[in-house]
Amino acid sequence: MEANERDYVQSLERGFAVLLAFDEDLTNPTLAELAAATGLSRPAVRRLLLTLQRLGYVANEGTRWSLTPRVLSIGQHYTATKAMIELAQPHLLRLAERTGESASMAELDGQDVVYVARVPVRRIMSINVAVGTRVPAHATSMGRVLLAYSGPEWITRFLEEAELRRLTATTVTDPVKLRALLAEVREQGWCIVDGELEEGLISASAPVRDRTGAVVAALASSTSAGRLVPDKLRNETVPLLLEAAADISADLGYDRTRGTTARDGFF
Known part of the structure; x- marks a missing residue:
């Protein structure tokens, strides 16, 4: 409406x-x-x-x-209406146990991603990350996964309108380079971002799909660069992350045997 x-x-x-x-x-x-x-x-x-x-x-x-404390009721009402969060929670717990690292799930909201579920293992960011925390989409692995699958019109609009702030020395702020990175994320089906949101923070993300195949959330495993280098994260954590994301998608009714959807590959 x-x-x-x-x-x-x-x-x-x-x-x-x-x-x-x-x-x-x-x-x-x-x-x-x-x-x-x-x-x-x-x-x-x-x-x-x-x-x-x-x-x-x-x-x-x-x-x-x-x-x-009454303001918390607004978020509680949202959580109560989102079966996805309840379905995802045991998978986040299992992912955190298997990796020994924090596991999170987020949705895209404008130019930010918003944490909707989280299992913290240790404090790895200077900011206090909890359900409801907002972070810039362009500098995060969850944000890039959600952007990559959001459709060509939305990506173009985002790249034209978003404030691509430089948060660290390695934050990608060039729209052309970011578009290429989003194409890469969509092609490989996962994303790793190293030190772009905060120095020393590295995270990997994978898409979560609903029964129609649409990407409705991103699942992430995050740690400090001192604990895992990107290659180790790619080889050891990404397979577990993809498995957890696929399990959540299956719980949401997505038939993983269908493979890619008609929305894939527009780049």
């Missing part, structure tokens, strides 16, 4: 902008800090905060505001 401008509720957009402004840098912001972060006026932010407070999503102490 497509909505026109008359159906657009701007106040709802602004309410979410205020909620999303709370992050690790603004855990207990003031009204002025939230206004600066959202670009909204202080009176507008005040009204939104008071509404969210009445609904139970934020609380204040003096001049400082904070989120309440």
Whole structure:
């Protein structure tokens, strides 16, 4: 269903902008800090905060505001409606046990990937990665898998509009080079990214398909470069990753005997 401008509720957009402004840098912001972060006026932010407070999503102490545990219910409702996450969890656990490394699953959301399931084994990133964490798609193995199978029109749009930020010295920011890497990912059916999101972080990913053959998520195994070099990750972890992704896809109803789908090979 497509909505026109008359159906657009701007106040709802602004309410979410205020909620999303709370992050690790603004855990207990003031009204002025939230206004600066959202670009909204202080009176507008005040009204939104008071509404969210009445609904139970934020609380204040003096001049400082904070989120309440009720915001977690939004993510819980999403998880409850996604059978894929429940089906994938035992496979992530098994993958983490077999590799001794963290296992994650993510979906594409705009220019980012969002973690929807995760089994951490050890802290390997400076940021605290958990379900709901967003990371740039262009610099991650899960993001490149999801982009590679998203279709030619979306890839072109992404390469034209996305902010391909340089996060480390090795982050690929050239759209032409990134397009070639996505073609390679699609051809081989998996992806390894070494140190592009964060120095010392290396990860491998594989696609997860639904019953129609469409790629709906990416499965990843991540570790530190000091523990595994790319060749070892490719030879030892990728086969286990592909097996786990295939098992999740089978649970979602995908018939792996069909092989590739009609969407493959557009590059």
